[in-house]
Amino acid sequence: MSNQVERFQDPGLPEHVHRNADVDPKAAKRAEQQVAILFLLSAVGTVLTIVSYIIVPKDKFFYLPIMGSTNVQQLLLGLGLTASTLFIGLGAIQWAKKLMPDQEVIAERHEFRSEEVDRAELVETFKERGAAAGLGRRSLIKRTLGLALGLVGLSPLLLLRDTGPQPKKYFDTTDWSAGIRLLLDPAGTPIKASDLEVGAVAQVLPELPAGTERTLENTGKDAVLLIRLRPEDFNLDAERLSWTHEGIIAFSKICTHMGCAVALYEQQTHHLLCPCHQSTFDVTRAAKVIFGPAARPLPQLAITVDSNGYLIAKQPFTVPVGPSFWERNSSNG
Numbered sequence: 001m002s003n004q005v006e007r008f009q010d011p012g013l014p015e016h017v018h019r020n021a022d023v024d025p026k027a028a029k030r031a032e033q034q035v036a037i038l039f040l041l042s043a044v045g046t047v048l049t050i051v052s053y054i055i056v057p058k059d060k061f062f063y064l065p066i067m068g069s070t071n072v073q074q075l076l077l078g079l080g081l082t083a084s085t086l087f088i089g090l091g092a093i094q095w096a097k098k099l100m101p102d103q104e105v106i107a108e109r110h111e112f113r114s115e116e117v118d119r120a121e122l123v124e125t126f127k128e129r130g131a132a133a134g135l136g137r138r139s140l141i142k143r144t145l146g147l148a149l150g151l152v153g154l155s156p157l158l159l160l161r162d163t164g165p166q167p168k169k170y171f172d173t174t175d176w177s178a179g180i181r182l183l184l185d186p187a188g189t190p191i192k193a194s195d196l197e198v199g200a201v202a203q204v205l206p207e208l209p210a211g212t213e214r215t216l217e218n219t220g221k222d223a224v225l226l227i228r229l230r231p232e233d234f235n236l237d238a239e240r241l242s243w244t245h246e247g248i249i250a251f252s253k254i255c256t257h258m259g260c261a262v263a264l265y266e267q268q269t270h271h272l273l274c275p276c277h278q279s280t281f282d283v284t285r286a287a288k289v290i291f292g293p294a295a296r297p298l299p300q301l302a303i304t305v306d307s308n309g310y311l312i313a314k315q316p317f318t319v320p321v322g323p324s325f326w327e328r329n330s331s332n333g
């Protein structure tokens with residue numbers, strides 16, 4: 001019996017099936033119109049984005065059954081951006097599948113390394129051109145060109161500064177201070193400990209002095225999550241435990257990674273999850289980070305009750321809320 005392995009037969013390509021648009025001009029026309037409609041929808045999405053950014057006030061809210069109080073501008077921006085990117089992608093897919101050239105091409109594999117003679121020729125050409133350009137003689141040009149090429153790569157770094165305003169001291173203060181009542185959001189009503197069952201979560205905002213308008217910016221950095229556990233579930237030091245009230249603990253809702261709203265609470269594990277990059281905070285251990293890119297726990301707000309039994313802040317946040325940023329003083333969290 002021979003040890004020689006029988007050569008594998010090249011099965012070749014299956015028979016080419018032509019698409020409708022390849023053989024029927026009417027189908028091609030229809031496909032073209034479909035692609036055009038998708039691109040037009042994308043354009044409408046972009047116009048919607050720009051118009052909503054310019055004319056819809058930033059602090060306009062309305063009530064949506066599933067989402068609750070919703071910022072109109074953010075909703076329209078989201079819809080507009082989604083439409084503009086989604087439809088441009090769908091249009092490109094449709095175009096490629098139905099109209100772009102549908103030929104099968106066989107690319108033969110070959111050595112990547114060029115032939116010795118070609119390589120030598122390339123080196124020769126470089127030398128010749130370099131000599132012709134007088135680079136060897138013109139050392140001033142050679143050096144300044146090196147400097148220019150070396151520095152040109154630095155300019156994009158400067159542009160990084162334009163990626164957004166620096167927060168500076170913006171996150172250092174919020175509207176929380178001693179004695180400020182916690183108001184349920186969006187109802188705007190004060191809350192008692194008995195209003196929260198064990199396992200419940202509520203979002204609250206500080207009660208502002210009469211006549212003070214709540215701005216979108218402040219609503220963002222003031223937002224606090226209240227969570228009620230059984231007191232024996234906590235694993236806190238004495239000071240942090242004294243910041244809780246009858247099993248209710250309060251944390252800033254802004255993720256310490258990049259500032260998304262931390263909104264998912266797992267009742268069984270007592271974990272708070274940020275939906276953006278899955279940072280996970282352990283509520284029983286003062287929102288210690290147990291997974292994900294966040295580098296700091298969520299700041300805890302010390303709470304207690306007033307003489308009428310309503311929940312109030314004991315003091316302002318002791319560390320800045322929000323994401324870690326360059327100007328943050330690392331000694332204060």
Ligand code: FES
Pocket residue numbers: 255256257258259260274275276277278279292293294
């Ligand atoms: S913003 Fe929360 S994990 Fe990134």
